[in-house]
Amino acid sequence: MxxxxxxxxxxxxxxxxSIKITxxxxxxxxxxxxxxxxxxxxxxxxxxRVTDMFYICHSRYLNRENFIEMLDKIEERFNGIVExxxxxxxxxxxxSDLKKNLFLGRTNDYIVSRGEYIMAKIMAxxxxxxxxxxxxxxxxxxxxxxxxxxxxxxxxxxxxxxxHAVIPGFYGTVSGANIKTFExxxxxxxxxxxxxxxxxxxxxxxxxxxxxxxxxxxxxENPSIxxxxxxxELRELTYMGIRMLYDDVILLMENSGIPTxxxxxxxxxxxxxxxTKELPPDAVRDVAACIAGRxxxxxxHIRKFGMNRTVGIGQKVFGVFTKLNISCEHYLSGIYxxxxxxKNPMFDLKRAEIIKxxxxxxxxxxxxxxxxxxxxxxxGQGMGTVKGIFAKMFDxxxxxxxxxxxxxxxxxxxxxxxxxxxxxxxxxxxALYKAMIVQ
Ligand code: ASP
Numbered sequence: 001m002x003x004x005x006x007x008x009x010x011x012x013x014x015x016x017x018s019i020k021i022t023x024x025x026x027x028x029x030x031x032x033x034x035x036x037x038x039x040x041x042x043x044x045x046x047x048x049r050v051t052d053m054f055y056i057c058h059s060r061y062l063n064r065e066n067f068i069e070m071l072d073k074i075e076e077r078f079n080g081i082v083e084x085x086x087x088x089x090x091x092x093x094x095x096s097d098l099k100k101n102l103f104l105g106r107t108n109d110y111i112v113s114r115g116e117y118i119m120a121k122i123m124a125x126x127x128x129x130x131x132x133x134x135x136x137x138x139x140x141x142x143x144x145x146x147x148x149x150x151x152x153x154x155x156x157x158x159x160x161x162x163x164h165a166v167i168p169g170f171y172g173t174v175s176g177a178n179i180k181t182f183e184x185x186x187x188x189x190x191x192x193x194x195x196x197x198x199x200x201x202x203x204x205x206x207x208x209x210x211x212x213x214x215x216x217x218x219x220x221e222n223p224s225i226x227x228x229x230x231x232x233e234l235r236e237l238t239y240m241g242i243r244m245l246y247d248d249v250i251l252l253m254e255n256s257g258i259p260t261x262x263x264x265x266x267x268x269x270x271x272x273x274x275x276t277k278e279l280p281p282d283a284v285r286d287v288a289a290c291i292a293g294r295x296x297x298x299x300x301h302i303r304k305f306g307m308n309r310t311v312g313i314g315q316k317v318f319g320v321f322t323k324l325n326i327s328c329e330h331y332l333s334g335i336y337x338x339x340x341x342x343k344n345p346m347f348d349l350k351r352a353e354i355i356k357x358x359x360x361x362x363x364x365x366x367x368x369x370x371x372x373x374x375x376x377x378x379x380g381q382g383m384g385t386v387k388g389i390f391a392k393m394f395d396x397x398x399x400x401x402x403x404x405x406x407x408x409x410x411x412x413x414x415x416x417x418x419x420x421x422x423x424x425x426x427x428x429x430x431a432l433y434k435a436m437i438v439q
Contacts, residue, residue, distance in 0.1 A: 002201040005034045007169060007191030010041025010049055011208035012265045013119055016084045018208075023126055025206065025268050034159065034198070036169045036191040037123050039115025040077065050074060050115040051170075051184075058111040061102055071095060078118055087125045094118050109171065110179040116168035116187065124166040132158060132165045134190055138172025140180045146172075146189065146248070155197035167194065185246060192249040196256045203253060203260045205245065210264040212237070212244055212273050214290040215433040219426050223433065226290060228274050228283035231260075233290075236379045236415050240292035245275070279381065287392070288383055288436040291429055293376035295422050297329065298347040299406065302338045302358060303366040313362060314338065320357040324350050330375070330408055330417070341406070341419070344372065373405055374425040377415045378436050384413035393418070396435030402428045 012022045026032050039050040053074050060067035078091045098114050124131035137154045139147040169187025174180035182189050195203035215223040231254035253260050263272040307313055317338050321328050330341040406419030420428045
């Protein structure tokens with residue numbers, strides 16, 4: 001029988017009503033057999049995520065400030081959930097245990113992981129499912145990366161014969177018995193790796209805001225919602241700041257070939273957005289999937305006569321940026337020129353050092369720094385091979401009187417990037433959306 005691993009984010013578990021909706025969603029499809037949960041999120045404007053409350057609590061404890069007040073608030077919050085749902089999970093016991101561990105000097109990661117741990121216990125009781133601690137199945141290497149091999153083996157062993165289980169997201173075990181968390185928002189990784197290890201038919205990510213728009217709705221009026229997208233397209237969008245799935249999840253899922261369904265708990269009947277390795281045949285689009293962009297880049301043109309004939313000059317230029325620990329986001333080269341695109345404010349902070357180092361290393365004739373650029377990506381798998389695509393894009397930009405300052409097409413046919421001055425960003429996005437997305 002086909003089965004699904006579902007991850008529910010903190011906002012899905014923030015209010016009693018949303019917890020009830022979440023349980024209804026889970027029960028509405030018998031193939032949902034493994035559920036990963038976050039700690040409860042924000043309920044209203046001045047509220048806090050439980051994970052943040054734990055962070056504050058631990059830092060107050062370390063600074064010898066009053067942390068008890070915050071611990072009490074967390075206990076009150078979990079107790080409220082248990083009481084309103086008519087459950088018996090012993091929150092006082094869990095919180096006393098946590099306090100004991102705090103005094104024993106357990107790490108920050110251990111303390112903050114208790115948000116998902118307790119929520120998973122509550123959810124397991126509410127659903128009548130087994131609780132499986134992530135510490136038993138998620139393992140990290142000493143340097144902090146996921147130990148995929150050990151994790152997959154443990155998941156198969158522990159969950160292989162279990163029908164239904166609730167698992168806390170966000171943490172696992174490192175170096176024997178210590179708890180380690182993923183980066184913030186990393187609970188999705190737990191769900192993805194469980195789906196991968198068990199060979200699920202689908203990984204679902206349920207949240208409150210899930211729409212992936214084909215352009216930024218604050219710039220383009222009513223942009224369409226993307227219903228199908230590939231993992232590699234989504235990776236491009238992540239780079240542009242549209243973070244629907246954590247990077248490691250995209251990688252794990254793309255390699256496994258398991259589709260991810262991004263769903264909204266408030267519209268459970270809406271099929272949401274399906275992320276797959278390749279687009280299904282009925283979802284192949286004419287041109288692009290979306291227009292995404294980011295402001296605030298600096299472009300530095302480094303000119304030196306004979307650059308093309310000087311062996312190793314590129315290595316020297318990049319060596320300067322490596323030495324100063326600055327990532328070169330994009331680079332283009334001409335016969336006598338290298339153009340490096342760097343994110344601001346990093347560039348501005350190290351401007352003098354970069355120039356000094358470049359002068360000492362390659363002694364260029366000229367270093368020109370352009371005014372701030374925005375990079376806009378027209379994203380769509382296979383797009384680079386569509387005939388006439390450049391004409392369409394640049395006609396649209398020319399008609400909108402936008403000066404294009406940079407063009408880049410990657411070898412992977414996933415996107416075409418254009419650089420425009422920051423002040424032209426909105427108009428360029430609008431023009432490209434009209435030309436490339438609206439059919
Ligand atoms: N609760 C954790 C956080 O707030 C992890 C997650 O929600 O995925 O970052």
